[in-house]
Amino acid sequence: MEKLMEPVVFVNVWRFLIVGILMHLWIIGDFMVSTFTLILLLLMLTSLRWRFSLSIWWVCVDVFICFLYFPYTTISYYGLALPIFELSKKGKGLFSLLLFGSLFITSESTSILFWFYLQALFFGVFSYIALKNQAAFQLEIDEQRKARNELEQVKMELLVASQTASEQAELMERYRISRELHDHLGHDLTGASLALQAYEYVQDPNEAEKVLQEVKNRLERSTKNLRETVHNMTPIIEIGVERLESIMQHFSQIEVQYHKSGNMLTVPAYIWGLLESCLKEALTNVARHSNATKVEIDLQVTKSIVRLSIQDNGTEKKNSQTGSGLRSLQMRSRSIGGSLSITSRESGYLLVCVIPLEKGRDG
Secondary structure, X not given: OOOOOOHHHHHHHHHHHHHHHHHHHHHHOOOOHHHHHHHHHHHHHHHHHHHOOOOHHHHHHHHHHHHHOOOOOOHHHHHOHHHHHHHHHOOOHHHHHHHHHHHHOOOOOHHHHHHHHHHHHHHHHHHHHHHHHHHHHHHHHHHHHXXXXXXXXXXXXXXXXXXXXXXXXXXXXXXXXXXXXXXXXHHHHHHHHHXXXXXXXXXXXXXXXXXXXXXXXXXXXXXXXXXXXXXXHOOOOOOOHHHHHHHHHHOOOOEEEEEEEOOHHHOOXXXXXXXXXXXXXXXXXXXXXXXXXXXXXXXXXXXXXXXXXXXXXXXXXXXXXXXXXXXXXXXXXXXXXXXXXXXXXXXXXXXXXEEEOOOOOOO
16 A cells, blocks of 8 residues: 555556546547557657656657647647646746646637646646655665664674673783782792792701791781782672572562573673673563563583573463564674574573683683
């Protein structure tokens, strides 16, 4: 139905309708071969306009053909409705008014010709406005589509930048910890080791006692520095798998069954952020849109991938379309080389998020 209402379809229908009217006038009129030739030429031009986008100067051909047949048939006057329509459709309504001068050339059916030309002018102006609005609407759609594509590209770039920043922050933290241990703990342990080696060769008991005390002092200082370093490294908030388990513990609406396997220390921080968002989104959707009574959560970590699956036992299928939250998570997972899928089953919905681990990561 929308296709039938497009301005281009209306324009072509009106063109062929005018040709049909000319054919009707020929049948009920003189039935001359020359008149049929005129109609055939106008039909050819109309068909060309239907298939191709002709320049406005082709209107001159219509006008020339109609003027050429003025001495032979009055139908040629009615044929001028086509160039009047074409000119006004192109926004040249003032030029089409010049063709109204043909009304003063013939004295036959001038009132009918006037209204015939007037309706051609009216529908031409109407088509011009409709086509102009359609072009503006299409331009706006193209700009919106371009803006959405640019926005999606920016989102992907931000996700990649976020991943890179997370990796850089992790490397910087490792460097800081190693430097902290080397500058403080390493020096004291090295000094204590050298003092123990010297202790074996000291003959004087007093001197040996001093060396042994120095070893004790260095070991106590090393232990203190190690405790302080570990204390400063300990986060004040839950992160990683502890954060996921905390979310499950605080989710009291539905029974949660949880199972995990693998070395959780090999999973980088940016992946934990994505898994946390997937878990929150899935539990929220289950609580709001499902009649499930149980949710099974399985977290698997292998040498190459991290896999989080969330399965509920709901039976209601109110909304099968993926929401904006899940679409955003799918985009985030793709940006780091992973995937997120949502499958509808008879026993509920299954969400599976698979993220590859970087090779060579030692945890």
